[in-house]
Amino acid sequence: MNTFLHSLPKIELHLHIEGTMQPELIFSLAERNGVTLPYTSIDELKAAYDFKNLQSFLDLYYQNMQVLLSEQDFYDLTWDYFSRVAAEQLIHAEIFFDPQAHLARGVEIGTQLAGISRACQEAQQRYGITSAIILSFLRDMSEESALETLQAALPYREQFIGIGLDSAEMGNPPAKFRRVFEQARALGLRLVAHAGEEGPHDYISEALDELKVERIDHGVQCITSLPLTERLAREQIPLTVCPLSNIYLKVFGTLQESTIPQMLESGLKVTLNSDDPAYFGGYMNDNFEAVQQAFGWNKEIWAQLTRNAIDASFASDIRKREMSAQLDRYLARCS
Ligand code: ADE
Numbered sequence: 114m115n116t117f118l119h120s121l122p123k124i125e126l127h128l129h130i131e132g133t134m135q136p137e138l139i140f141s142l143a144e145r146n147g148v149t150l151p152y153t154s155i156d157e158l159k160a161a162y163d164f165k166n167l168q169s170f171l172d173l174y175y176q177n178m179q180v181l182l183s184e185q186d187f188y189d190l191t192w193d194y195f196s197r198v199a200a201e202q203l204i205h206a207e208i209f210f211d212p213q214a215h216l217a218r219g220v221e222i223g224t225q226l227a228g229i230s231r232a233c234q235e236a237q238q239r240y241g242i243t244s245a246i247i248l249s250f251l252r253d254m255s256e257e258s259a260l261e262t263l264q265a266a267l268p269y270r271e272q273f274i275g276i277g278l279d280s281a282e283m284g285n286p287p288a289k290f291r292r293v294f295e296q297a298r299a300l301g302l303r304l305v306a307h308a309g310e311e312g313p314h315d316y317i318s319e320a321l322d323e324l325k326v327e328r329i330d331h332g333v334q335c336i337t338s339l340p341l342t343e344r345l346a347r348e349q350i351p352l353t354v355c356p357l358s359n360i361y362l363k364v365f366g367t368l369q370e371s372t373i374p375q376m377l378e379s380g381l382k383v384t385l386n387s388d389d390p391a392y393f394g395g396y397m398n399d400n401f402e403a404v405q406q407a408f409g410w411n412k413e414i415w416a417q418l419t420r421n422a423i424d425a426s427f428a429s430d431i432r433k434r435e436m437s438a439q440l441d442r443y444l445a446r447c448s
């Protein structure tokens with residue numbers, strides 16, 4: 114089954130590009146940019162990858178991204194991601210980045226986007242991987258900061274497809290960002306938000322009702338509300354679930370204790386993704402393998418999850434049809 118999973122065409126809809134920065138790259142960028150890290154070796158840095166919860170991860174994640182300063186740094190980071198996932202049969206990726214975290218160090222949004230999008234274009238040329246970039250606001254910052262960031266990003270409007278909401282969830286409800294999502298919607302941007310990762314199921318309903326998001330990132334707490342679960346099933350709202358992330362951030366003790374099987378049984382439109390693969394035990398294949406080991410699913414379930422991801426993506430209709438045809442050809446070969 115792992116052979117089937119490794120060669121299965123994959124679509125990733127929940128991926129923070131800063132969360133793909135491997136310890137080796139952190140050290141080499143620190144050296145290139147003369148940034149002093151609070152770790153003397155890669156092993157010492159890796160030893161810090163032991164998280165109690167989302168916040169303890171975020172503290173390290175924001176610290177490490179301080180090595181990203183130039184367009185080339187953002188390119189190298191993004192290219193490293195594509196070169197790894199090309200070997201895992203990734204065919205389409207929708208990539209978050211956190212502009213406010215880099216603006217705080219004086220790195221312009223244009224610089225950030227130029228590096229990321231150059232790697233995206235090269236990934237399409239070299240590997241045939243299509244992609245889109247989603248600008249994600251930090252929910253522990255103010256809405257004013259998010260509004261300013263959206264304004265600063267507008268000259269680069271053609272380089273990103275939508276906006277998202279990430280960072281510390283507890284105490285930062287979606288409704289705090291109503292105006293910025295309203296403005297983005299008026300601009301024709303696609304809308305997503307992290308909700309119900311650690312936070313309560315109410316944040317999922319709020320993201321749908323107040324922010325009008327089209328997908329929920331994580332959403333694994335939905336199962337604590339039957340009316341919400343029924344709504345998500347009825348409206349077929351896509352949920353970008355990240356299995357290994359949930360274990361590394363102690364959302365669940367083990368995959369067996371996760372809500373993923375109940376979500377599937379409830380008819381929810383689940384997709385599987387890696388979130389921050391350099392921090393959470395691996396990329397798409399590692400997530401798929403861990404899930405397969407926990408649940409022993411059949412090929413039909415994996416095919417359905419892949420169809421869900423194609424359907425939930427922000428790719429063009431033509432590209433969606435191409436990806437569906439590629440999946441069908443693969444399944445026919447494997448049957
Ligand atoms: N930023 C990067 N990874 C995140 C996650 N899993 N939840 C919230 N914000 C994030």
Ligand code: ZN
Binds near residue numbers: 388
């Ligand atoms: Zn995430």
